[in-house]
Amino acid sequence: MRTIGLVAAATLALLGATAANAKTTVIYAGRVITDADKPTQGPSTIVITDDRITSITAGRSAAPADAEVIDLGDKTLLPGLIDLHVHLTGDPGGDYRSEAVDPDEWGVVVGVKNAGITLRAGFTTVREAGSAQYSAFSLRRGTANGFITGPRIIAAGPALSIIGGHGDVTGFREDVHDVLDQGYTCTGALECAEKVRKASRAGADIIKITATGGVLSQQGRGLEGHFTSPELQSIADTAHSLGLKVMAHAHGARGIEAAATAGIDTIDHGTFADDTALKVMKAKGTYLVPTLMAFEGIRERLGKGIYTPTVEEKVRMTLGSVGKAVTRAKALGVPVAFGTDAGVFEHGRNGGEFALLVKAGLTSREALAAATTVAAKALSMESEIGRLAPGMSADMIAVSGDPLADVTALEKVEWVMVRGRIAD
Missing domain, CATH: 2.30.40.10 (Urease, subunit C, domain 1)
Structure with a gap:
């Protein structure tokens, strides 16, 4: 006793x-x-x-x-503000061929710089939307421990992609592709489930997929859907079974609709989302993360020899539609959460997204909510951040x-x- x-x-x-x-x-x-x-x-x-x-x-x-x-x-x-789509380990205007030159460690150096810039711009939580295998995870640990100045980081790591799609290594010879491949492409529902589990094992907080073609990659197959519906369903089901959400890079309307139908949690960009796609998003509780600032950064660099002809063609396909999905989403009751795609434009300019959201139809209060309460709920962190x-x-x-x-x-x-x- x-x-x-x-x-x-x-x-x-x-x-x-x-x-x-x-x-x-x-x-x-x-x-x-x-x-x-x-x-x-x-x-x-x-x-x-x-x-x-x-x-x-x-x-x-x-x-x-x-x-x-x-x-x-x-x-x-x-x-503190929340940005659901950033790329801390990259800066705008880089040559895609740097993938074959710069080591992954350089991404951490760049990321330390950008993490500090992003925090000082008022963003205390970010969702890192795609990086080399461990660079964003290293930044996440560094900011959490207070070793480096930066926001709370929710990190995806490498994105899941179809072979040759946006997110895969493209633009090189096939033997170079083989060397640079990080192992996150998948074909078929079974292999896609495997890659989700691989990302989870590596330390991903969220699964990032490229559900459609993308603007800035060298793939020249347009901006519509890439994964099949069974593949998307497998990705969503497997991630959710592991307690992970899925964020989908998606531009084309039918690719957006297919991703939302499968239960993907956020549609990032959503450039060509039409009423049919948005109604599925509304029914499924899927968030739209518009990343309007990305297109400001792209517009500023268009026609200056920065982008390849393949990219410039895709840029011109998108610019006339930027922001229209936000207007439609609000009218249909789809939640709009704040994300910028910083890294496509200079880090630290993230706050410019607010005025673009208001221009697209949100009120100032709704725009602030998008970067606080709505974004926190999209992360299932509403009891931790956003208020x-x-x-x-x-x-x-x-x-x-x-x-x-x-x-x-x-x-x-x-x-x-x-x-x-x-x-x-």
């Missing part, structure tokens, strides 16, 4: 020491948006313990003597002005905290 008493006493002492060592941060802000769907609050005090929000109260409350105090003046404090509330992760940003009145305020983020850590 005496031994049990000593153990209990030691445990209580340890818990007391842990509580005493907890870091308290007190933030004063002139305005606070706790939830994109709720009214803006006036002057408020936010208390954070380590990496969690402890309380949010009206007015200016006294801070404990040992607390770190941050006074944001009249700035607006709001949840400011006690118990939530201390992910927050501050801007001047009111982003619900002028959404471009989100292009100029002035202060960032992620997981309770202030970005430098």
Whole structure:
């Protein structure tokens, strides 16, 4: 009995020491948006313990003597932003042939640079939508441990593709393809299930597939569907059985419809989505991630000798339809979640997506929700991120002005905290 008493006493002492060592941060802000769907609050005090929000109260409350105090003046404090489609390990305008030259390790170096830029732009969570085998996983670990400055990373790793499709290595001789192949192409339902399991084993947080042709790859087979319906169904069922969601790069309407029918969780780009495809998305609860900024980056580089003739032809097929799917999606009740395809344009310009969403028909409040509450729900992380509330992760940003009145305020983020850590 005496031994049990000593153990209990030691445990209580340890818990007391842990509580005493907890870091308290007190933030004063002139305005606070706790939830994109709720009214803006006036002057408020936010208390954070380590990496969690402890309380949010009206007015200016006294801070404990040992607390770190941050006074944001009249700035607006709001949840950290979420970008569901980025490529941290790449920069725009690179030659596709660099795949045969640059080692995967170089992607980590580039990714460290871009992770910091992305966080300072206000994006505290991103979904890394395709990289070399382990580069995004290394970045994920580095930012989680605080070794490098960057957002929380939900990482896919290499995308699943058909042989010769968007996402596969294309544009080289066949013997070079064999050397560069990362082993994530599949043919038939059985092999596609195998590749989902391989991605899961490697450490993927989400399965990325290229359900249709793509604009910037060297495959010249248009932008419609690539996988067969049985292959798509196998991918979705296998991923879901492992507790993983599936994100699908998809442009063509019938490819979008087939992916949504199979139960794919998000359609990224969705450029040519028509009412038939969108109605299936609505019925299945599939999210649209429009990536409108990607086309801004592409438009800026068109006709400058950056893209090959194969790519330029596909670019010209898409530009006239950009944004129309967002307008249709809103009318049909399909949830629109924020994603940009950063890496096709310069990292750090992610906030430009907000104005494009508003131009396509969303309100400023809906655009903010797309990058907070809606995106968090698409990740099944709505109890962790996307709002400011006690118990939530201390992910927050501050801007001047009111982003619900002028959404471009989100292009100029002035202060960032992620997981309770202030970005430098």
